[in-house]
Amino acid sequence: MDPSDIKALTFDVFGTVVDWRTSIAREARDVGRAKGVEADWDAFADDWRRLYQPSMAAVIEGRRPWTKLDVLHRESLETVLGTHAVTGLSEAEKENLNRAWHRLDGWPDTVPGLTRLKRRYVLATLSNGNVAMMVNMAKRAGLPWDAILGAEPARHYKADTECYLITADYLGLEPSEILMIAAHNPDLIRAAKLGFRTAFVPRPTEHGAGQTTNLKPEQDYDVVAWDFTDLAQKLGC
Amino acid sequence: MDPSDIKALTFDVFGTVVDWRTSIAREARDVGRAKGVEADWDAFADDWRRLYQPSMAAVIEGRRPWTKLDVLHRESLETVLGTHAVTGLSEAEKENLNRAWHRLDGWPDTVPGLTRLKRRYVLATLSNGNVAMMVNMAKRAGLPWDAILGAEPARHYKADTECYLITADYLGLEPSEILMIAAHNPDLIRAAKLGFRTAFVPRPTEHGAGQTTNLKPEQDYDVVAWDFTDLAQKLGC
Known part of the structure; x- marks a missing residue:
């Protein structure tokens, strides 16, 4: 070439x-610290990212209209918070954690x-x-x-x-x-x-x-x- | 605010x-000089720009599918070259002049x-x-x-x-x-x-x-x- x-x-x-992994784990860890929740934050980041491909599949396969990744991330976040038993986040706190993907x-x-x-x-x-x-x-x-x-x-x-x-x-x-x-x-x-x-x-x-x-x-x-x-x-x- | x-x-x-006016007139003048054509190059630029709104109208009114401005400019260029009796440009020279809008x-x-x-x-x-x-x-x-x-x-x-x-x-x-x-x-x-x-x-x-x-x-x-x-x-x- x-x-x-x-x-x-x-x-x-x-x-x-x-x-993405270091950045997301860091922000999730900060949230956990603020909320007094302990978890494996590297695994939290990995699990959130693992839902990325499946979350796009419905759009790629035409079963869902065009949807921004911010929205898909926000949906996946609910699942990951559940998996890692991270509770007590307000809607604004969840939204802010979702925006970690912008940072x-x-x-x-x-x-x-x-x-x-x-x-x-x-x-x-x-x-x-x-x-x-x-x-x-x-x-x-x-x-x-x-x-x-x-x-x-x-x-x-x-x-x-x-x-x-x-x-x-x-x-x-x-x-x-x-x-x-x-x-x-x-x-x-x-x-x-x-x-x-x-x-x-x-x-x-x-x-x-x-x-x-x-x-x-x-x-x-x-x-x-x-x-x-x-x-x-x-x-x- | x-x-x-x-x-x-x-x-x-x-x-x-x-x-746009100074830039387009300058590039058109350069083309004219190279081709030995005289024209009012400021008016050439004005006339080309004057076709801008009409050229988009068909797209805005839904009579034409989405069409990039590069394509509309190229069509309008043919008209303006005619109006100002600028002749003898090859396809590549016209394409290059059309790209003056990128410069x-x-x-x-x-x-x-x-x-x-x-x-x-x-x-x-x-x-x-x-x-x-x-x-x-x-x-x-x-x-x-x-x-x-x-x-x-x-x-x-x-x-x-x-x-x-x-x-x-x-x-x-x-x-x-x-x-x-x-x-x-x-x-x-x-x-x-x-x-x-x-x-x-x-x-x-x-x-x-x-x-x-x-x-x-x-x-x-x-x-x-x-x-x-x-x-x-x-x-x-």
């Missing part, structure tokens, strides 16, 4: 750009890498997170996006092909002019099938120290980089 | 943020003002320009948007109310939490009717030295500012 053929970079966000921290290399990449490329999100979530997260974490795209503007969650192709259409580009960046093999394999260029950036502690998935590239991607500064280096930024 | 009640600023772009310059206060405003507020476009146009324009002119919203993500052109309300929904905000900024009274009057807060920033040379419209506020807006640095000052940024 010649980096000069690439006009835009699209990013998976949860896990790839931000460390995720980048990985240490995220902002330095994106800042270098932005000099040469259009940087856009291609995430299942809704626009307000992505905007608020970017504002707090300093993520220098040029455009917030992905599921909500496309009205299709990944892995629907529309999510990828409508994003390319918004950018006014062919998929072959776009480099999709993700820490997850399935996301890149789907993007590659649609003609996107692909870059794998592993995040080996996304799911904690015992992570067993997505440690290695499972296909021959255009770029494999250790982190976003390495990605910038490999793209000549 | 208390500035701390405002969470996001949404901006009309053509005229309000960028000086509009900000007013002198635009970038300094937006940079100050961005420290405190989410800044989003609420323009009829399509996403690629807004992204490319921002990249070149240094416009520090947090989100590119407006007509294309809403699939409705202004003045449809959906264009404003879907933008608020993307931001996850009530209209009353959003300050709409425009140099055009009709845009602000419509936004105010929908509950948006409003700021008028006149651009008295948008249409050239002889401009007679939108020189003064025609309603009691929340803010009237001379330019974007004055707006930043008035919002305490």
